Amino acid sequence: MKILIATEKPFAPAAVECMRSEIQKGGHEIVLLEKYTDKSELLSAVAAVDALIVRSDKIDAEVFDAAKQLKIVVRAGAGYDNIDLEAATKHGVVVENTPGQNANAVAELVFGLLVFAVRNFYNGKSGTELQGKNIGLLAFGNVGKNVARIAKGFGLEVYAYDAFCPADVIEQAGVHAVANQDELFATCDIVSLHIPATPETRQSINYELVNKMRKGGILINTARKEIIDEAGLLKLLTERSDIKYITDIKPDADKAFAALEGQYFSTPKKMGAQTAEANLNAGVAATRQINAFFADGCKKFQVNK
Incomplete structure (x- = not known):
C-alpha cells in the first residue's frame, strides 16, 4: 500500500x-x-x-x-x-x-498564555497571580483533563462543563462539575475553551455568555476560531475594559481586537500542537x-x- x-x-x-x-x-x-x-x-x-x-x-x-x-x-x-x-x-x-x-502541548500553552496575561503582557506594570482563582474548562476531554492537572499545581480551583461527559466523571478527577456553560462563565475568573467547531458550537461564545464573567475575567481560546462570535466579543471588550481575550488562533478581526490595548493577545499562528x-x-x-x-x-x- x-x-x-x-x-x-x-x-x-x-x-x-x-x-x-x-x-x-x-x-x-x-x-x-x-x-x-x-x-x-x-x-x-x-x-x-x-x-x-x-x-x-x-x-x-x-x-x-x-x-x-x-x-x-x-x-x-x-x-x-x-x-x-x-x-x-x-x-x-x-x-x-x-x-x-497533542493534549499536553495545548495544555502547557494555555498556562504560558495565562501567566503572560495576568502579568499584563509583561509591560512592566504590577499584575496578579493565578493562585486562588477559579478556572473553568468548557469541555473535559484530553486537553481539558491536562489543563486541570496543571491548574492544580498553580493552586487554582478547577471547574468544568462538558455536555458529553457525566458530572461524576468530572468530580472523580477532582474538578467541580457545573450544570451548564452559563454557570461556568458566571463562576470563574478564567474560562479556557476546548470545544470543537460544530454546527452547535459555532459562534456560541458570544456577548451574552462572556458578559457573565467576573470583573477582571480572562477568556482563553486554544480550540477553534469558529466558536467565537467575534462581533459580539469585540462589543463586550469595548464595553468592559476589565476583560481580556487571549488566543493562539488569530481572529478575522485581529486588527480591531489589537486596538483594545491591554485586553487582547494572539500568537502569530496556531501554536497548540x-x-x-x-x-x-x-x-x-x-x-x-x-x-x-x-x-x-x-x-x-x-x-x-
Whole structure:
C-alpha cells in the first residue's frame, strides 16, 4: 500500500523519519508531499495512494474525487473540521483522528498564555497571580483533563462543563462539575475553551455568555476560531475594559481586537500542537493507526461513522 503524508506545514524531520520507519514496518510505501503551494499538487499526489496523513490541510470533495484508490485518511491531531466527512463517507473512505497526542502541548500553552496575561503582557506594570482563582474548562476531554492537572499545581480551583461527559466523571478527577456553560462563565475568573467547531458550537461564545464573567475575567481560546462570535466579543471588550481575550488562533478581526490595548493577545499562528513531542506523537500515532487498519481492519478512531 502507498501511504501519502501531505503537509503544507511539514512534520519535523525527526517525526518524518519515525513515521517512515513505522510505515515500512507495516510493509507499506511512504510518499511525501511537503510545503506544497498549489492544490493541484495535492490532487496529483493523491491519485495513486491508498492512505493519506494530513495535519491542517484541507481535504474536500475535490480531493476525494481525485483519490480513486484512497481507503483511509488520518488527521494527525484531535480536530478534523478540515476534512469533509460527508464526502469521505460518500467515497467509502474512513476518516480518523489521533486524539490525545497533542493534549499536553495545548495544555502547557494555555498556562504560558495565562501567566503572560495576568502579568499584563509583561509591560512592566504590577499584575496578579493565578493562585486562588477559579478556572473553568468548557469541555473535559484530553486537553481539558491536562489543563486541570496543571491548574492544580498553580493552586487554582478547577471547574468544568462538558455536555458529553457525566458530572461524576468530572468530580472523580477532582474538578467541580457545573450544570451548564452559563454557570461556568458566571463562576470563574478564567474560562479556557476546548470545544470543537460544530454546527452547535459555532459562534456560541458570544456577548451574552462572556458578559457573565467576573470583573477582571480572562477568556482563553486554544480550540477553534469558529466558536467565537467575534462581533459580539469585540462589543463586550469595548464595553468592559476589565476583560481580556487571549488566543493562539488569530481572529478575522485581529486588527480591531489589537486596538483594545491591554485586553487582547494572539500568537502569530496556531501554536497548540507546535512542540517536538506533540509533532512526533501525532505523526507516529497516525502511521500506527493506518498500519492497524490495513492489518486487521481496525477503525477504533474513526470519526465518520
